[in-house]
Amino acid sequence: xxxxxxxxxxxxxxxLMPAVIQDYANGQVLMVGYMNKEAVKLTLESGLVxxxxxxxxxxxxxxxxxxxxxxxxxxxxxxxxxxxxxKIEQECASCHKGYRTCFYRKVNSDGSLExxxxxxxxxxxxxxxxxxxxxxxxCGVSPSKKKNLDWGGFTNNGIDTRNVEGY
Numbered sequence: 001x002x003x004x005x006x007x008x009x010x011x012x013x014x015x016l017m018p019a020v021i022q023d024y025a026n027g028q029v030l031m032v033g034y035m036n037k038e039a040v041k042l043t044l045e046s047g048l049v050x051x052x053x054x055x056x057x058x059x060x061x062x063x064x065x066x067x068x069x070x071x072x073x074x075x076x077x078x079x080x081x082x083x084x085x086x087k088i089e090q091e092c093a094s095c096h097k098g099y100r101t102c103f104y105r106k107v108n109s110d111g112s113l114e115x116x117x118x119x120x121x122x123x124x125x126x127x128x129x130x131x132x133x134x135x136x137x138x139c140g141v142s143p144s145k146k147k148n149l150d151w152g153g154f155t156n157n158g159i160d161t162r163n164v165e166g167y
Contacts, residue, residue: 021086038052043075049069065127098119101117
């Protein structure tokens with residue numbers, strides 16, 4: 001596989017570029033994440049989307065905790081070579097707040113926010129447990145598998161619960 005095009009990518013000064021994640025089947029935009037060169041290479045090699053977490057300052061595979069992986073179907077590069085569009089098959093949901101898409105709210109003409117998507121899992125059921133149930137591919141976990149080991153906003157699996165609704 002010729003990966004020489006990766007060297008032509010125009011990363012920002014911080015070494016990152018945005019990656020728009022889109023559902024391959026229906027075109028819905030699911031999320032925007034940031035990738036460095038290593039994340040792009042890992043995504044190509046594994047067929048699963050990887051990002052660089054700006055808040056945690058480390059690489060991560062989408063779904064490594066939740067099991068909500070993103071299988072790559074196509075990667076497109078914009079004309080300026082500074083943004084990727086990655087078309088994927090989404091396992092369950094892309095949003096850590098429990099929605100299929102991170103774009104689950106719209107701004108109405110009066111300026112108010114309206115939730116336009118249905119929540120498909122409870123974040124606390126996914127992120128406050130000791131190990132992911134990746135093999136099942138479920139959008140949730142049974143109460144017997146939940147274990148809240150929260151201290152200072154972080155669980156034992158490294159998820160910052162301050163960004164999880166209700167915490």
